[in-house]
Amino acid sequence: MAHEITTGTILIKNGAPLPIGLQFETEAGVPGWRFVKGFDAPAMNRAIQKTGWTYFCLAGEIKTTVFGIDTQRMVRTAIARILIDPRSENCNSLEITRLVSVGSARFPLVHYVTVSAQSRHIQESIFLGGKARPELKTKKFEPPAAAQAIAGEKKALAQEPAKHVRAASV
Numbered sequence: 001m002a003h004e005i006t007t008g009t010i011l012i013k014n015g016a017p018l019p020i021g022l023q024f025e026t027e028a029g030v031p032g033w034r035f036v037k038g039f040d041a042p043a044m045n046r047a048i049q050k051t052g053w054t055y056f057c058l059a060g061e062i063k064t065t066v067f068g069i070d071t072q073r074m075v076r077t078a079i080a081r082i083l084i085d086p087r088s089e090n091c092n093s094l095e096i097t098r099l100v101s102v103g104s105a106r107f108p109l110v111h112y113v114t115v116s117a118q119s120r121h122i123q124e125s126i127f128l129g130g131k132a133r134p135e136l137k138t139k140k141f142e143p144p145a146a147a148q149a150i151a152g153e154k155k156a157l158a159q160e161p162a163k164h165v166r167a168a169s170v
Contacts, residue, residue: 005075008040009096014142016092016122019051030080033094041095041120054126058119061097062087065114071101078115093120 011033012018012026024047026034036044041057048055064081068074079096082088098116 005035005072005079005096005099007096007099010036010039010041010044010120011079011094011096012036012122013092017124018122019048019053019124021051022047022053030076030083033079033083041118044093048122053122053124055093056121056123057095058087058091058121060087061116061118063098063114063116065112067110067112069109069111071111071113074101074111074113075099075115078113079117082115082117088117088119091119091121093122094118095120 011029014032014034024039024044025037027037029035039047041055045055062082062085064078064085066074066078066081068077079094083094088094095118096115097118098114100114101111102114103111
C-alpha cells in the first residue's frame with residue numbers, strides 16, 4: 001500500500017549522506033526520493049541531533065497547486081513539482097508543511113490540491129554548507145535493494161519496446 005502523504009511527511013533524497021547511528025524505515029516516493037515512515041520533522045530533528053549532526057530548515061516555503069481527481073496522485077505530482085523548483089535544489093530532505101484539498105462546486109469530480117513544503121538539509125557541520133569532518137563515518141542513504149531492482153526492471157521494460165521498433169525498421 002502506498003504511503004499516505006499528509007502534513008508533516010518527510011522525504012529523503014536517495015544518496016544523501018547520513019550519520020551511521022540514524023535508523024528509520026522508508027517507502028518508495030517520487031523518483032529519486034523516499035518517504036520516511038514514523039517520523040515527523042521534530043522527531044527527525046531529535047534523532048539527527050542525537051548523532052551530532054544538524055537538520056537544517058531552509059528559509060522560504062515552496063508552494064504549488066495541482067488539479068485532478070485522485071487526491072494522493074495530485075499530491076505526488078505537486079511534490080515532484082516542488083522538488084524541481086530551484087529553491088529545493090540544494091536540499092537532501094523535504095517536509096510537507098501544508099496540504100489543502102478543495103473541491104469545485106461547478107465540477108464536482110474535479111479537485112485541486114495545494115501543497116506547501118519546507119526544504120530541509122541533513123549534514124554533519126553546524127554551518128550550512130560546511131565541510132564534514134573526515135574522521136567521522138557516514139553512510140549514504142540508499143533505497144532497499146528490492147526497490148532498486150524494481151526500478152531497474154521498469155527501466156529495462158521502458159527501453160525494451162524501443163529495441164523492437166529499431167529492429168523492425170532496419
